[in-house]
Amino acid sequence: MPVKENNEVFISESIDRLLINFRLGLDFMFRFFGEFSFSNLIWSEFFNQCYQIGLKSLPLISLTGFVTGMVFTQQSRPSLQEFGATSWLPSLVAIAIVRALATLVTAIIAAGKVGSNIGAELGSMKVTEQIEAMEVSAVNPFNYLVITRVLASTISIPILSFYTAFVALSGSFINVYFNEETNLRAYLFAAFENINFLDMGSALIKAILFGFTIGMVGCYSGYNAEKGTLGVGKAANKSVVKSIFIIFLIEIFVVQVTNSFR
Amino acid sequence: MKNNVIEVKDLYKSFGSLDVLKGVSLNLEKSENLVVLGKSGSGKSVLIKILSGLIKADSGKVRVLGYDLNNINRIEMQVLRQRIGFCFQSSALYDGMTIAENIAFPLKYAVKGMSDKEIMTKTHEMLEAVGLENKKNQMPAELSGGQKKRIGIARTLVTNPEIILYDEPTAGLDPITCVEINELISEVQDRFKTSAIIITHDLTCAKETGDRIAVLLNGVFKQTGSFDEIFNSNPSGEIKMFRDYNFIEKTQIAPKIELQNF
Numbered sequence: 001m002p003v004k005e006n007n008e009v010f011i012s013e014s015i016d017r018l019l020i021n022f023r024l025g026l027d028f029m030f031r032f033f034g035e036f037s038f039s040n041l042i043w044s045e046f047f048n049q050c051y052q053i054g055l056k057s058l059p060l061i062s063l064t065g066f067v068t069g070m071v072f073t074q075q076s077r078p079s080l081q082e083f084g085a086t087s088w089l090p091s092l093v094a095i096a097i098v099r100a101l102a103t104l105v106t107a108i109i110a111a112g113k114v115g116s117n118i119g120a121e122l123g124s125m126k127v128t129e130q131i132e133a134m135e136v137s138a139v140n141p142f143n144y145l146v147i148t149r150v151l152a153s154t155i156s157i158p159i160l161s162f163y164t165a166f167v168a169l170s171g172s173f174i175n176v177y178f179n180e181e182t183n184l185r186a187y188l189f190a191a192f193e194n195i196n197f198l199d200m201g202s203a204l205i206k207a208i209l210f211g212f213t214i215g216m217v218g219c220y221s222g223y224n225a226e227k228g229t230l231g232v233g234k235a236a237n238k239s240v241v242k243s244i245f246i247i248f249l250i251e252i253f254v255v256q257v258t259n260s261f262r
Numbered sequence: 263m264k265n266n267v268i269e270v271k272d273l274y275k276s277f278g279s280l281d282v283l284k285g286v287s288l289n290l291e292k293s294e295n296l297v298v299l300g301k302s303g304s305g306k307s308v309l310i311k312i313l314s315g316l317i318k319a320d321s322g323k324v325r326v327l328g329y330d331l332n333n334i335n336r337i338e339m340q341v342l343r344q345r346i347g348f349c350f351q352s353s354a355l356y357d358g359m360t361i362a363e364n365i366a367f368p369l370k371y372a373v374k375g376m377s378d379k380e381i382m383t384k385t386h387e388m389l390e391a392v393g394l395e396n397k398k399n400q401m402p403a404e405l406s407g408g409q410k411k412r413i414g415i416a417r418t419l420v421t422n423p424e425i426i427l428y429d430e431p432t433a434g435l436d437p438i439t440c441v442e443i444n445e446l447i448s449e450v451q452d453r454f455k456t457s458a459i460i461i462t463h464d465l466t467c468a469k470e471t472g473d474r475i476a477v478l479l480n481g482v483f484k485q486t487g488s489f490d491e492i493f494n495s496n497p498s499g500e501i502k503m504f505r506d507y508n509f510i511e512k513t514q515i516a517p518k519i520e521l522q523n524f
């Protein structure tokens with residue numbers, strides 16, 4: 001549904017399109033807040049989506065988180081060794097993981113896996129008239145498809161991020177354990193010494209925003225897929241690219257705000 | 263006049279510079295089957311999508327079951343849609359659900375207050391009516407085109423709609439299934455006193471199911487009347503071509519019409 005029907009160009013064709021898309025995306029988001037209500041929520045589909053989005057991403061997230069923690073520890077060691085400060089390793093790694101890596105890694109993996117999935121699924125439903133079929137059978141497709149997915153992703157991504165942090169710290173601990181022979185107690189103590197409430201809070205807020213973004217952008221791309229099978233691929237692709245872009249913007253913004261509180 | 267379930271007057275619809283409907287007027291009486299004939303791309307699908315509120319008309323009066331579609335709120339639309347059945351040209355089955363779930367979907371999420379057991383019974387009844395009860399646990403992708411079509415019809419009929427809009431119910435089906443579908447359509451009309459608009463290219467289907475035929479040509483209804491009035495009284499132009507290419511006597515030799523439909 002184009003905002004303007006005539007072919008008048010305001011700034012340049014591509015900038016116009018960008019602005020129109022931005023506006024339509026915002027409308028879509030406002031529609032979510034307008035139509036969301038717990039009494040109309042289709043719980044069965046919501047739980048199904050939590051399963052699809054959350055549980056099914058676990059293997060990939062586990063692997064990535066573990067490797068990230070381990071490799072990050074390994075690669076940070078030489079620099080600290082120069083100053084004879086390897087005892088700072090747990091603290092350094094934990095700060096990096098909690099403040100940035102866990103949520104960012106989770107979000108980017110989820111944007112690739114979950115976002116493209118939602119985009120392709122809703123995109124194919126759109127181009128094969130399944131969304132219209134829902135509409136004519138008096139089921140609100142926005143409620144059934146979009147609200148459940150956005151909500152599931154908003155809730156699942158923070159939980160996944162928390163889990164990623166845990167797995168990454170485990171990877172890091174194993175590396176430290178075999179190199180510095182630090183025991184778990186000492187490791188944990190050193191790791192969490194410099195982590196405060198602000199770090200945890202801002203990580204949580206980021207994760208919620210990332211989850212919301214991935215669900216929203218995936219649904220928006222799928223819901224507005226162009227006709228034809230080509231549209232499905234494009235929708236999947238768009239949802240990944242756009243959500244990663246927005247995730248970085250949110251990251252930058254939240255870091256600035258958090259640092260102003262430090 | 264009082265008994266019209268659908269009243270359309272001077273309906274216009276264009277997409278960009280493409281004028282599709284240019285002043286369509288039509289009435290559908292209670293328990294009448296109206297067949298709409300017309301060339302591919304003449305706007306038949308667009309017309310019934312307007313009638314079910316999927317597409318908004320540019321101008322013109324559209325009344326369905328007493329509701330004015332130009333002035334209808336969301337709740338009224340929801341109520342109205344429960345009383346209309348829409349059978350998609352592409353079947354539009356939900357490919358993430360099994361056949362049984364597809365048929366149960368409108369009962370589960372649109373019709374309020376049906377128990378799981380009632381839904382199951384009703385679903386089973388519908389599957390039997392279209393002769394596919396052995397497929398109930400399969401996914402739509404595992405069915406042939408004709409089987410999908412029958413499931414699409416079953417899903418449309420499961421809510422006992424008062425008006426049914428069939429978009430090419432027999433297109434792409436073998437002649438025997440065509441006859442079965444035609445009989446099903448007529449039977450539904452007889453048993454439940456439903457009204458229907460049937461879009462088709464297939465003159466056998468038109469003859470068997472239609473009480474009245476309307477021919478959509480260049481965006482308007484060129485001619486309406488009984489089958490004999492239109493096709494046996496010296497037709498000219500495109501109507502004659504329609505008849506000659508679909509020649510009714512030949513339909514006895516079943517495979518022929520199949521070939522000619524493509």
Ligand SMILES: Nc1ncnc2c1ncn2[C@@H]1O[C@H](COP(=O)(O)OP(=O)(O)OP(=O)(O)O)[C@@H](O)[C@H]1O
Pocket residue numbers: 277280282300301302303304305306307308309351
């Ligand atoms: N959403 C849309 N956007 C732009 N153009 C459209 C849209 N829907 C339909 N059209 C155009 O309207 C015209 C009529 O389409 P419609 O699908 O109603 O044809 P039809 O009579 O159903 O044909 P067929 O018998 O092949 O199904 C076509 O030229 C089509 O390109």
Ligand SMILES: [Mg+2]
Pocket residue numbers: 306307308351429
């Ligand atoms: Mg059509």
